[in-house]
Amino acid sequence: MKILMLTCQYMPDVFGGAEKQCGRVSKGIQAQNLDVQILTSRQKIAGKAKEVMNDVPVTRLYSPVGPDLLGRWLPFSIYWLLRVLIWAAFNKNSFDIIHCHQGKFGAFVGCCIARLFNKPILIKVGNSNQFMDFNALKAKKVVGPLMAKFVLNTNPTVVAISDVIAKNCKAFGFKHIVNIPNSIDKSLLSSDYTEIKSVDSSKLNLFYHGRLEQIKKVDVLMESFALLACKNEQVHFHLIGSGSCLEPAKKYITANNLQNRVTFYGEVQDPVNFIRQFDIFVNASEAEGFSNSLLEALLAGKVLVSTPVSGASDAIFTEKNGYIAPGFSAQDITKATELGIKLHNQNKGEVAAFSEQLINANFTVDVIAKEYVKLYKKLYGAS
Template sequence: MEEPIRILYVINALEVGGTEGQLAELISGIEKERFSPYVCCLRTIKDKSSYSLDCPIIALGVSRLMSLQTLIGMLSLVRYLNHNRIAIVQTFFIEGTILGVVAAKLAKSVSAIVVSKRDLGFMLTKRVIWQLKLIYHFADRFLANSKNVKDYLIKKEGVNRGRIDVIYNGIDIEALEKKMQEVSGADIRSREGIPEHVSIVGICANLNRKVKRVDLFLMAAAIVCKYLKDVFFVIIGEGCLKKSLLDLSEHLKIDLKTRFVGSQVNPIPFIRMFSVGVISSDSEGFSNSIMEYMGCGVPVVATDVGGNRELVEDGVTGLLVPCGDAEKMAEAIQVFLDQPAFRKKAGEEGKKVLLERFAKNKMIRDHEFYYASLTKEKRMAFKKKRGKFSA
């Protein structure tokens, strides 16, 4: 029996987030007889309870790249890679990619370096893109989580099309359905002061990022409120923008109909109450929130950006609206609120699509095939190269 392929994932930190959650799902489900996962966090692990990972985890204690600690951490990582005979290194985020790719290139044991890209570079400056382009020369492959992200890598970061593969995010439907039952809708409505008879339109977003455009969601909500009385708006998420968004809801005179419920360890009981789930972002790689909406049978209204079109079939599982257009977003929300039959049908179709194309098990099997093919390619290339030298 062959030894399992050893894979090290390099990530900034194991904080609660979309990328971190997908990585945790992958590690929990990957076939351990064939693959042996390891995790390297750049920063110190403060909260080990965020994700329960069944694999070795190391922390380098690196807080910023331009520091002596980074050099020490990189050399420590090189030794760790060689000592544990790591074959594949996969990196996430800017810092994880810069440090992880260089360390992997210096390690003798590593046969394949994979850079993960999961957004459209909305935070990247020209200087950072230039730095990444230098680092990318040392990577073997790139793994995007949507075709749109792949196109971005080609056009904006100069990666050759032939070096990029796409594996979509996945969601655990069975686990999601169990989470639905943890808190009743009646309890949530009672706690948040939302009457039983009203519809709920909701959004799940990171309130630290302006790119999520929760302000646009509130502006659309204000328009909807002009025409419909029995509707409330729920915002799931926490962050530094919360105060300004609360002020905006008051300015728009919809504060009595909006509920900021904060970050939720389990947002699913809230989402299942939504009549409509909204994504208002100016930029999206591949939205985990949309997958959660669809998994709960909730129709989606989303801005037509990034990978949203790959998830939402316009007019079938949801409605796509132009980026930054509060009027169009409000119209789409009203369509679903005014047409219960269409709303129900779109929710059902969304759940069906999710099961067929974006299930957790499919995501895991796709990664397993990908890793196996990487090591096979490297073995074949090595044999071919050795044959040339022996000749």
Template sequence: MKILHIITSLELGGAERLLTELVPYQKKEGNFVKVMILSDKGAVFKKELEDKGIEVIVCKSNSIKSLNNVFCIYNEIEKENYDIVHVHLVHAQYWTSLVRVLDKNKNRKYITTEHSTSNRRRNSKILKLIDSFVFRRFDKIVSISEATETSLKKWLGRDDSSFEIIYNGIDIKEFQNAIPYSKNELGIKEDDYLLMMVSRFHESKNQKGVIDSLKWLPVKYKLIFVGDGKLEKDVKDYCEKNNLTNRVKFLGMRKDIPKLLKTADIVIQYSFFEGFGITAVEAMASGKPVIASDVPGLKQVVSGAGYIVSIDDSKELAKAVLALRSPENYKNISEKCLERSKDYTIEWCANNYLRLYERELKC
């Protein structure tokens, strides 16, 4: 098969991370695969894909909002005559839906994956009409969890055979076999207890809530944030305002996530909403206990293995952290998390997508 993945960008995020694992596997299985991005700003995963032998095309306008993206996408599809066009994230969905209207090849299949349970568009009646148009241009709409699908169906007012669920997956061994840093290398004392959150600084994440939990924890508990984003300065200011700068470090964008997760004592995924929570799976595969907020996408992944806590109660989060002081409990939760991560392998995920493509091409 000839497959083109189109995604808004390759910045730090669950959808972007998924592609770095999914696309190389699809190529390894004998398919011709390329990735197209609308903008390469903050594209931390671009080099990783290229190092794995994947060609990444950047639209000429290098802007997620340019109308020229329609022509760039259309020209690439026509040039290579792809069998499958697989689209991720909202701006890529919008522009590609217009390409579908122009595309005369009715045998070509257009697939999209919805990666989140919520977004700001879902507060607008006008955008609901636009989304209804956009999603009807795709032959199959894949959701990464039951919660994501339920939310999308409700938003679109549809429930038909075009919907399907395929969970995200990761390369389990990459995280199991990672070699940790010494805490000193990260500016933390070896006998300190290291909490870590890997995430964008975005409205969907609650880094401030994690900072608040430190108020209920002994001084030896330190916190590291990995990632960047438009709200990073706001969170740093909040940290300074609460006199916690000596207990919190901001590492910014990093490419050594497996090593960092392996160094942490506890990994926290504290989100207001989450389609799936791929970082939570990565942390579990690292053999670390995970504490996640009680939101549908994360709850599905973590519940029964790690701890689930309220998104608006930093004291409850601190209690979950303290519950892991017991070596026996820490070992038990870590083992449960590691075992749970095995449910979400990239092999399972990629094979399900390939079977979906094959079914669609036969229609």
């Protein structure tokens, strides 16, 4: 079987969770002796049209802006759609199954290919509830509802990365839903990493790493830490990443005179090994699909604290490796973090061992790749 991975944008142009998962799963599926290629866009006309990344061939079709933006950029989206359809016409024998990463505009493009060339298609959904991919697509003015209806009528197989997303997709009207979670690559853990000397190991080092955007509720995260800092002199917070919420977070910390108790790092090259020196992962996000940051903290064996977002209950088990806050407020997160601190102080060794077993059973690239291969075989046999 030959698999076409379709994603509107890809690394290194965009380095988000969907792009990371596309790369990991593509390499993992190729290791299962399937032929895999990635089709995406590029925004630089002089950029590479073809290359190999992590042993997987990548084809990039030029689009002046990201093709999934729609709105006032709709002409560019249509332009990329036409380029993809022309590419598919000339290369229809190079793929048997279409695998779309995210159920937004890329899913509409994938369904156009599937209908034109009679190919089976699966769409992996990357977010939940009001932010669920198909809800986001439908919310786009004028064309969004039409595109969402087209995708639904194509009757694709939808891959839900959590139970919450599976329920969202069923409510939207999809009939063929399969649960396959996100993966994590255990080789990301280096055997010779060195800790940063500036981190005070006598402190309780809380951290968050990832995109610092509004949906991640960095403001609530900082408010929660401020509440915790008033109660516990031992805590220090480490914020790793960049985005539009970084500067407001810095201003909030300065205004509350907590400059000596929060460290801002910006983006780091090797986040998985970087976070190994800290103690407790804290996530205040209001919506997720299945957080890559959460999976990376799970891999690092850290105590986990999160709001009750999609994917949290799949990775966090109360009193085993962390706590899920009862709600999304700073007070809720603070209470859950206090429980996480107790767990870290009492059982951090057992936490790491439990999380390792959980990853080995459910989330390794090899485990997830095999689940996708089973699904591909089912779709290919039915086509």
